[in-house]
Amino acid sequence: xxxxxxxxxxxxxxxxxxxxxxxxxxxxxxxxxxxxxxxxxxxxxxxxxxxxxxxxxxxxxxxxxxxxxxxxxxxxxxxxxxxxxxxxxxxxxxxxxxxxxxxxxxxxxxxxxxxx
Numbered sequence: 001x002x003x004x005x006x007x008x009x010x011x012x013x014x015x016x017x018x019x020x021x022x023x024x025x026x027x028x029x030x031x032x033x034x035x036x037x038x039x040x041x042x043x044x045x046x047x048x049x050x051x052x053x054x055x056x057x058x059x060x061x062x063x064x065x066x067x068x069x070x071x072x073x074x075x076x077x078x079x080x081x082x083x084x085x086x087x088x089x090x091x092x093x094x095x096x097x098x099x100x101x102x103x104x105x106x107x108x109x110x111x112x113x114x115x116x
Contacts, residue, residue, distance in 0.1 A: 002026045002105050004096045009110030012086055016114070020081040022096030022107055027077060028053050033099045034079045035059075035070065038092035038112075048094065049081060064090075086114045 003025040012018050024031060035050025049070040051058040058070055067085040072078065079096065091114050096107035 002031065002098055002100065004098055004105060004107035006094070006096045006107040006110040009094060009112045011113045011115065014086060014088055014114055014116050016086050017082070017084045018086065018112060019083065020094055020096075020110060020112075022079045022081075024077045024079075024098060028072060028074050028079075031098045031100055034072070035097050036079075036081045036094055037097055038090075038094045039109075040089075040092040043092075045095065050097070051079070083112070086112075088114045088116045090114050 005023045006020060008018060008020040010018060031053050033050055033052050036048040037045050038048050039045040047061055048064055049060045049068055051070050069082045071080045090112060092112060093109040094112050095109045098105045
């Protein structure tokens with residue numbers, strides 16, 4: 001079992017920046033990969049960015065490439081999502097995700113709202 005605690009959402013104007021954090025309750029080295037998904041009203045949950053915890057491999061949705069960066073702090077068992085150049089279409093609930101073996105775990109979600 002792992003618990004994921006997210007923080008950092010909020011309201012920002014278009015073009016602004018926000019940083020999300022996701023702290024895991026276990027060592028990050030026990031987790032295969034971590035990342036962020038988002039779900040906008042009336043839409044399916046979609047991948048935003050993921051990274052392998054033991055290496056540097058990352059994966060980004062085309063819609064956020066060049067604007068968002070996923071990083072980690074091993075000492076804090078935390079993954080971050082730096083979001084720059086935010087657009088109104090980035091408005092969604094952002095969920096942290098962790099994969100351990102074949103099991104996936106979700107955080108409670110944090111709201112990101114981008115005003116035009």
